[in-house]
Amino acid sequence: MHDILWNVALVIVIAGSGAVFTQIYCKSAYFTCAACKSLNAKRRSACRKCGAPLEKR
Ligand SMILES: [Zn+2]
Numbered sequence: 001m002h003d004i005l006w007n008v009a010l011v012i013v014i015a016g017s018g019a020v021f022t023q024i025y026c027k028s029a030y031f032t033c034a035a036c037k038s039l040n041a042k043r044r045s046a047c048r049k050c051g052a053p054l055e056k057r
Pocket residue numbers: 033034035036037038047048049050051052
């Protein structure tokens with residue numbers, strides 16, 4: 001019984017860390033446009049949606 005609970009806890013931890021990793025990856029690979037809040041790839045210098053220049057952070 002304790003083994004099952006431990007496995008469930010482990011799956012939750014792995015799923016949670018996966019979500020955190022995805023968030024970190026998204027933040028490092030994309031810029032959020034300050035004007036329209038859409039995600040743009042880091043190599044872009046201007047927003048694909050509104051054309052506003054993207055700030056390099
Ligand atoms: Zn924009």
